[in-house]
Amino acid sequence: MSWDLYHSRSERLAAEAEAARRAGDRGRAESLYQEAAIAEAEAFDQLPSNKQRSRGITAVSAVALWYKGGEYVTAERLAYRYLSSGQLSSFAEAQLRELLNVLWSAHAAQNAGVRFVPGDVFVSVKGGQVIYGGAPLDLIVRKVEGIQAVLLRTIEMLLARPFRRHGAAGQDIQSMFRPWLFQAPAGSYQFAIRVQEPAQRELWEANRPELGTVTSTFFKVLRATASDPETELQAIVPDREYREAFLGLSRNLAPTGKTFERLEVRDAGTPAEPIASFAVETRRQINAALRKVKPRQPTIVTDEEATVFGILRAVHLDQDWLEVATAEMPPTHIRIDEASEALDDVVGPMVNRRVLVSVVRRGPRHLYRDIELDE
Numbered sequence: 001m002s003w004d005l006y007h008s009r010s011e012r013l014a015a016e017a018e019a020a021r022r023a024g025d026r027g028r029a030e031s032l033y034q035e036a037a038i039a040e041a042e043a044f045d046q047l048p049s050n051k052q053r054s055r056g057i058t059a060v061s062a063v064a065l066w067y068k069g070g071e072y073v074t075a076e077r078l079a080y081r082y083l084s085s086g087q088l089s090s091f092a093e094a095q096l097r098e099l100l101n102v103l104w105s106a107h108a109a110q111n112a113g114v115r116f117v118p119g120d121v122f123v124s125v126k127g128g129q130v131i132y133g134g135a136p137l138d139l140i141v142r143k144v145e146g147i148q149a150v151l152l153r154t155i156e157m158l159l160a161r162p163f164r165r166h167g168a169a170g171q172d173i174q175s176m177f178r179p180w181l182f183q184a185p186a187g188s189y190q191f192a193i194r195v196q197e198p199a200q201r202e203l204w205e206a207n208r209p210e211l212g213t214v215t216s217t218f219f220k221v222l223r224a225t226a227s228d229p230e231t232e233l234q235a236i237v238p239d240r241e242y243r244e245a246f247l248g249l250s251r252n253l254a255p256t257g258k259t260f261e262r263l264e265v266r267d268a269g270t271p272a273e274p275i276a277s278f279a280v281e282t283r284r285q286i287n288a289a290l291r292k293v294k295p296r297q298p299t300i301v302t303d304e305e306a307t308v309f310g311i312l313r314a315v316h317l318d319q320d321w322l323e324v325a326t327a328e329m330p331p332t333h334i335r336i337d338e339a340s341e342a343l344d345d346v347v348g349p350m351v352n353r354r355v356l357v358s359v360v361r362r363g364p365r366h367l368y369r370d371i372e373l374d375e
Helices: 003-022 026-045 052-068 072-085 090-111 137-158 171-176 201-205 213-227 231-236 240-253 280-293 344-350
Strands: 121-126 178-183 189-196 262-267 276-278 304-316 321-325 333-337 354-362 365-373
Touching: 003 026, 003 052, 026 052, 026 072, 052 072, 052 090, 072 090, 090 178, 090 189, 121 137, 121 213, 137 171, 137 178, 137 189, 137 213, 137 240, 137 344, 171 178, 213 231, 213 240, 213 262, 213 276, 231 240, 240 280, 240 344, 240 365, 276 280, 280 365, 304 333, 304 344, 304 365, 321 354, 344 365
Parallel strands: 333 365
Antiparallel strands: 121 189, 121 262, 178 189, 262 276, 304 321, 304 354, 321 333, 354 365
């Protein structure tokens, strides 16, 4: 058989595996992924050594399929075989090394009896103050918290929970789905996040969406906010309040260009292309979408739009205000009212950070309209 026939068979089996995974049949999905991996490895063996790009794509695909099939040792051995051949392009070698890191973590978790929801979140932060293998700690902590916030909101949406404007996610969700942080190979700065399965699966599975939809929906939401925050996101998230929340949280992930230049999110099992890529222009697109999705506030003739720059010093959304200390010395503390529409998980990470607050001046009062980080 030729490369085309083996590869076509692999693609068909992988598509069937994905359908079985979405249907909640994890055992059948893993078996089909394993068959797809065998076919893809056969396809690799049909390629001559001068077809470097095709060999690289096929090699990464075969290892990723064994990983998705839950055969971590087989996937690891195959990755070592391909890397030792010396006949792969540099992009394929880099992706295989990334997969090896994922495989080691997955194997260690398996040995410890810990199971994760299908789909690993692989995050890269690049440019600006970020160097090879290192980044400012506060920057990475904020991005990890931001990814976690999007994940928790995704779970709440899938469970059709009433929209949460203030406070943390319910304790049942936080205890059922526990995000883990994993080391990733040095690139610019990279990390991986996996979501632990509920310890008592029956509590989730009774009249609930399939576990496999958690990360797949998460990826769809981030891809839509990064590439088409109006049309595509509305198709995935029809609820206006949830859509506003995802836009606000995704804007917190996007760079301004002052500290870093790009954040990319990928599925570690398919590392060839980023699922979502946030750049400076992405933040501008999200801002435009937020202006359209936010409900319009009543105005009066004397209202004046303005922006308050400074450090966010205090937040009390239950009492409808927040406070910003301006940059001049000594600073002026400006109280901004009507802030109850702000979301805790959007505003919370901004405390003691530089922010831009869009306000309406109405006489001596400043009325809240929007807030974003000025990092």
